[in-house]
Amino acid sequence: MPPAEQILTPAALRDWPLPMPDGGKNSRGRVLVIGGARTAPGAAMLAGQAALRVGAGVLTLAVAESVAGPVAAAVPECAVLWLAETAAGSVAASSAEAIQRALGSAAAILIGPGLDDIDETADLIAALVSAADEDLPIVLDAYAIGALGQLPRAAREALAGRxxxxxxxxxxxxxxxxESEPAGSGSGPASGTDGPADPQRLLAERYGAVLSSDNRIVTPAGDRWEVPAGHSGLGTSGSGDVLAGALVGLLARGAEPVQAACWATYLHAAAGDRLAARVGSLGFLARELLDQLPLVLTELQA
Known part of the structure; x- marks a missing residue:
């Protein structure tokens, strides 16, 4: 592992090689992506494809039943779980039972891409956390991050550390x-007035999470790494789904959480740089990042 508070260079990553599983697809891990409400099925598709592009072996997309058929046709490499949905097309918390059957075989899960109802998402996360193995890595993105503040304390505690x-x-x-709500006003801890000034470190510490945000990786212990790549062109619809998918894909391959976050953040940023050089600094699409991920990965591992 590179020293804390280090700039992540290609040389530093090469000295921190990813696991290289032998054998077939099962040796590279099974990814479960939970998202894809009726209004945004593409988010789950982008995340799932990113997981495969960084080397995960098997992909399951759990999406709202109204879009499950089109998703299965658009991403033939995946298995699809059809999830119950609300009248508005959001993934319903009642779908947790169907998802739980897939948890046992998953090496890592991602919750959030394309979800669009905070309350249903919070209830869904709480149900899944209680059913998942305690060492199963869990990535939260998009609406699932927003739902953290509504989780019961027991669910937060079960998430901490993985x-x-x-x-x-x-x-x-x-x-x-x-986090700034007064203590006792919600289900989670308040930040207090003497917490760290660094907001990313504060949240990593409070939730016991490895956090990747704005090309910076922070651990609960306060270790930090900066990625000196990427630019404003990455601020485009679907780009965050690609990052989250790359992260869960590396976890499935066997990377430790900090390593997976550092590598995924660099891969995402460098893929954007490659597109900027070819297409322009603005105007490339998130789905175009997918083709660049394995190329950057190969260069780094050369």
């Missing part, structure tokens, strides 16, 4: 607002 978060700037601010 949780990874990928908040964008807005999600980071919303989490900080939830």
């Amino acid at each position: 949780l990874l978060l990928t908040p964008n700037h807005q999600e980071l601010e919303r989490l900080l607002e939830a």
